[in-house]
Amino acid sequence: MQPRNMSMSGVVDLAAVKAAQEAKAKAEQTRAETARQGGAGAVSPADLVIDVDEAGFERDVLQRSAEVPVVIDFWAEWCQPCKQLSPVLERLAVEYDGRFLLAKIDVDANQMLMQQFGVQGIPAVFAVVAGQALPLFQGAAGEEQIRQTLDQLVQVAEQRFGLTGLTVDPDAAPGGGRPEPAEVPAGPHDALLEAAVHALDAGDFGAAVQAYRDILADDPANTEAKLGLAQAELLHRVQELDPQQVRKDAAEKPQDAAAQIAAADLDLVGGHVEDAFGRLIDTVRRTAGDERDAVRVRLLELFEVVGPEDPRVGAARRALARALF
Numbered sequence: 001m002q003p004r005n006m007s008m009s010g011v012v013d014l015a016a017v018k019a020a021q022e023a024k025a026k027a028e029q030t031r032a033e034t035a036r037q038g039g040a041g042a043v044s045p046a047d048l049v050i051d052v053d054e055a056g057f058e059r060d061v062l063q064r065s066a067e068v069p070v071v072i073d074f075w076a077e078w079c080q081p082c083k084q085l086s087p088v089l090e091r092l093a094v095e096y097d098g099r100f101l102l103a104k105i106d107v108d109a110n111q112m113l114m115q116q117f118g119v120q121g122i123p124a125v126f127a128v129v130a131g132q133a134l135p136l137f138q139g140a141a142g143e144e145q146i147r148q149t150l151d152q153l154v155q156v157a158e159q160r161f162g163l164t165g166l167t168v169d170p171d172a173a174p175g176g177g178r179p180e181p182a183e184v185p186a187g188p189h190d191a192l193l194e195a196a197v198h199a200l201d202a203g204d205f206g207a208a209v210q211a212y213r214d215i216l217a218d219d220p221a222n223t224e225a226k227l228g229l230a231q232a233e234l235l236h237r238v239q240e241l242d243p244q245q246v247r248k249d250a251a252e253k254p255q256d257a258a259a260q261i262a263a264a265d266l267d268l269v270g271g272h273v274e275d276a277f278g279r280l281i282d283t284v285r286r287t288a289g290d291e292r293d294a295v296r297v298r299l300l301e302l303f304e305v306v307g308p309e310d311p312r313v314g315a316a317r318r319a320l321a322r323a324l325f
Helices: 009-016 018-036 057-066 080-095 111-116 143-161 190-201 205-218 223-239 243-252 257-269 273-286 289-306 311-324
Strands: 049-051 070-075 101-106 124-129 132-138
Touching: 049 080, 057 070, 057 101, 057 124, 070 080, 080 101, 080 143, 080 223, 124 143, 132 143, 190 205, 190 223, 205 223, 223 257, 223 289, 243 257, 257 273, 257 289, 273 289, 273 311, 289 311
Parallel strands: 049 101, 070 101
Antiparallel strands: 070 124, 124 132
């Protein structure tokens, strides 16, 4: 299952609208003015990752986006997936050597910015290029897919707006930015996680399930493996289903727990999240005993697939509690 909203279509679409040309002209004007004033000078690797708030947004993001693409990481301290994604983005910001600037925004302290960008759940990643806001992706994402998105962002920024990035001097003194993120050593399960992702991409969902289970057997708290296992198990189940027969059975047998569970799996894979949740909650109300418990367990598994930060999960949890009690 691909990360939600992993798309660069918004960037590509900019080329077809008048705003893109205006943004490019403004960026060129800003760079020319900077050059007349003696240039922006080199920055240190530590300056490539910055904390941004509402007061400094115009200066640190909008103005800087005229010289370098600014990637925005919306996060919060309580968000577990954010704690997996943010270190990857910070490491890549340094690795990309000034081709983009990473701005971190704490949504709890900057609700207005969250609303202005239309953020529905976190982690959420946007970019600002020459003053133009672009959605990148929301939710968990693998490093390979993040790299592909960043590569396209950098390419579009350079080709369409002439943004070549910042000059980085490893010996330059930090200009008040964040400390340089420490290099993240390879974890004991990195090879297995990579193998699981490759298996998912190849459609070998059984192998992916086994790889994630192997990780969790040794590290039960591994968040990435938990999410990956929930997704791989769902895709593995759906792979063997006859969608037409499943839909027929679900329509004819509204009280059949197994039929509704299979249909909910199809709903979710098809992107109909609320339909999947609603179907199982309704089935909880209509069933009892072991069947009811099986439906409840599957619903909790689907919550893991979507992610606890998604507002639809919170709403469904409350509806499930009402159905149960």
